[in-house]
Amino acid sequence: MSRPERRPALPIEVRGLTKRFGRTVALGGVDLDVASGEFLTFLGPSGSGKTTLLMVMAGFTRPDSGSLRFGDKEMIRTPPHRRDLGVVFQSYALFPHMDVAANVAFPLFLRGVEPSERTRRVEQTLALVQLEGFGGRRVDQLSGGQRQRVALARAIVFEPGILLMDEPLSALDKKLREQMQLELRRLHAQLGMTIIYVTHDQREALTLSDRIAVIDHGRIAQVGTPRALYDAPVSHFVADFIGDSTFLPVKVAGGAVMWRDQILTLATAAPGDGAYLLMLRPEKLTLANPETPGCFNRIDAVVEDVVYQGDSLRIDVHVAGGGLITLREQARAATIAGVPARGGRIGLALDPADTLLVAAP
Numbered sequence: 001m002s003r004p005e006r007r008p009a010l011p012i013e014v015r016g017l018t019k020r021f022g023r024t025v026a027l028g029g030v031d032l033d034v035a036s037g038e039f040l041t042f043l044g045p046s047g048s049g050k051t052t053l054l055m056v057m058a059g060f061t062r063p064d065s066g067s068l069r070f071g072d073k074e075m076i077r078t079p080p081h082r083r084d085l086g087v088v089f090q091s092y093a094l095f096p097h098m099d100v101a102a103n104v105a106f107p108l109f110l111r112g113v114e115p116s117e118r119t120r121r122v123e124q125t126l127a128l129v130q131l132e133g134f135g136g137r138r139v140d141q142l143s144g145g146q147r148q149r150v151a152l153a154r155a156i157v158f159e160p161g162i163l164l165m166d167e168p169l170s171a172l173d174k175k176l177r178e179q180m181q182l183e184l185r186r187l188h189a190q191l192g193m194t195i196i197y198v199t200h201d202q203r204e205a206l207t208l209s210d211r212i213a214v215i216d217h218g219r220i221a222q223v224g225t226p227r228a229l230y231d232a233p234v235s236h237f238v239a240d241f242i243g244d245s246t247f248l249p250v251k252v253a254g255g256a257v258m259w260r261d262q263i264l265t266l267a268t269a270a271p272g273d274g275a276y277l278l279m280l281r282p283e284k285l286t287l288a289n290p291e292t293p294g295c296f297n298r299i300d301a302v303v304e305d306v307v308y309q310g311d312s313l314r315i316d317v318h319v320a321g322g323g324l325i326t327l328r329e330q331a332r333a334a335t336i337a338g339v340p341a342r343g344g345r346i347g348l349a350l351d352p353a354d355t356l357l358v359a360a361p
Contacts, residue, residue: 008036008161009036009037009161009162009192009193009194010036010070010071010161010162010194011033011034011035011036011070011071011194012032012033012034012057012068012069012070012162012194012196013032013033013034013067013068013069014030014031014032014033014034014053014066014067014068014069015031015066015067015068016029016030016031016065016066016067017029017030017053017056017063017065017066017067017068018030018063018064018065018066019049019052019056019061019063019064019218020064025217025218026049026052026218027049027052027053027056027063027066027218028049028217028218028219029066029219030049030053030066030218030219030220031220032213032220032223034194034196035194036194037192037193037194038194038195038210038211039188039195039197039208039209039210039211040194040195040196040197040209040210040211040212040213041196041197041198041199041204041205041208041209041211041212041213042054042196042197042198042199042213042215043199043200043202043205043212043213043214043215043241043242044200044214044215044216044241045200045216045241046200048215048216048217048218049215049217049218049219050198050200050215051166051167051198052218053215054164054166054196054198056068057075057085057162057164057196058080058083058085058087058164059075059078059079059080059083059085060080062076063076070083070161070162071161081110084158084160084161084162085160085162085163085164086155086156086158086160086162086163086164086193087155087163087164087165087166088151088152088155088163088164088165088166088168089151089166089168090166090167090168090170090171091171092147092148092150092151093151094139094147094150094151094154095139096138096139096140098139099135099136099137099138099139100126100131100134100135100136100137100138100139100142100150101119101122101126101135101136103139103150103154104122104125104126104135104150104153104154104157105118105119105121105122105157106154107154107155107157107158108121108122108157108158111158113158121157121158122135122153122157123135125153125156125157126153128153128156128187128190128191129149129150129152129153129183129187130149130183131146131149131150131153134146134150144171144172144173144176145172145176145179145180148168148169148172148180149183151168152168152184152187156187156191156193160193161193161194162193162194162195162196163193163194163195163196164195164196165195165196165197165198166198167198167199167200168197169181169199169204170199170201177204181204181207181208184197184208185207185208197209202241202242202243205226205242206226206230206242209225209226210225211223211224211225211226212224212225212226212229212242214229214237214238214241214242216237216241221234221235221237221238222234222235222238229242230242230243231356232356233279233356233358234358234359235358235359235361236277236358236359236360236361237361238358239277239279239358243281244281244282244326245279245280245281246280246322246323246324246325246326247277247278247279247280247322247358248277248278248280248299248319248321248322249275249276249277249278249321249322249360250264250275250276250277250278250357251274251275251276252270252271252272252273252274252276252357253273254273255269255270256270257270257276257278257355257357259278259299260320260321264278264297264355265295265297265352265355266352266355266357267351267352267353267355270357271357275360276357276358276359276360277357277358277359277360278355278356278357279356279357279358280325280350281354282314282326282327282328283327283328284350284351284354285325285327285348285349285350286327286329286348286349286350287315287327287329287338287339287346287347287348287349288346288347288348288349289338289349292349293351295352296349296350296351296352297349297350297351297352297355298347298348298349298350299319299347299348299350300319300320300345300346300347300348301317301318301319301325301345301346301347301348302317302318302343302344302345302346303315303316303317303339303340303341303342303343303344303345303346304316304317304318304324304342305342306339306341306342308331309331310331311330311331312328312329312330312331313328313329313330313331313339314326314327314328315327315328315329315339315346317346317348319348325348327348
């Protein structure tokens with residue numbers, strides 16, 4: 001079945017958005033550009049301001065100052081019903097007294113679309129979300145995942161240029177949530193609309209997004225592709241929030257990076273003199289052995305615990321001055337035999353290309 005015709009996706013431009021709730025700064029002067037057809041995720045902890053920013057875009061929250069443009073139109077004073085957005089909430093917000101088809105058709109009814117055209121668009125959109133033949137079912141006859149698909153169908157049936165999604169998968173179990181993430185990727189590739197997605201789940205953000213905007217205390221800490229944010233975070237907050245990281249305090253003086261009395265090698269030029277943190281990802285660390293390249297940085301540690309997890313070993317070690325650090329190794333027989341027991345000494349190896357520094361908070 002062919003997909004519904006749709007309006008062109010719209011770019012979004014945000015400049016200087018501020019919002020206070022009493023003494024609390026929800027948005028502290030946000031600047032952001034979203035490309036037409038981009039899937040951009042707002043990622044941050046509870047209370048960071050990500051949902052407030054989405055509600056400003058939707059028109060449900062009026063900012064104290066700033067500019068918001070969809071395409072070439074300023075939207076701050078435009079009421080929600082005239083912004084022509086698709087919006088999907090965590091609660092689904094379906095009408096229990098209507099069947100699936102009526103729920104999906106409701107935005108078309110409000111826009112005065114003729115009944116025959118409404119029927120055509122509803123059928124096409126239900127097929128897009130893989131609910132073909134479900135139009136006559138009641139909402140209470142659907143599973144959680146099916147209800148989420150209905151909510152999504154209702155948000156896209158009128159072919160908006162922008163779709164806003166506020167933690168839409170958080171009520172689903174892990175397996176269903178992962179399935180729906182793949183469905184959202186498929187739909188975005190097929191429909192090409194601009195999507196703004198809110199989540200506090202960093203793995204979900206990495207899975208779905210073209211780019212991620214990490215938000216902290218009402219400000220954007222960093223915007224970038226999933227790989228850029230994971231591999232090259234610009235701050236301790238971003239490095240700690242995205243992925244599993246531990247940190248060692250280091251100093252830079254005269255271009256030399258010092259951890260305790262040891263000089264570390266970087267693949268790039270060292271930053272300016274001062275105090276920094278060495279970011280350690282579990283998958284970037286390996287056990288030092290005679291075959292480890294001489295250019296690798298070595299960190300001596302004491303084994304705290306070794307946990308067999310099927311395809312991998314989780315090895316927790318203690319580093320002087322750095323607390324507990326975790327690394328993962330493939331659970332090969334030789335690796336298992338070569339890991340010292342609790343209390344044994346071990347060497348961690350780190351490629352200079354993975355030796356990354358972030359500013360100390």
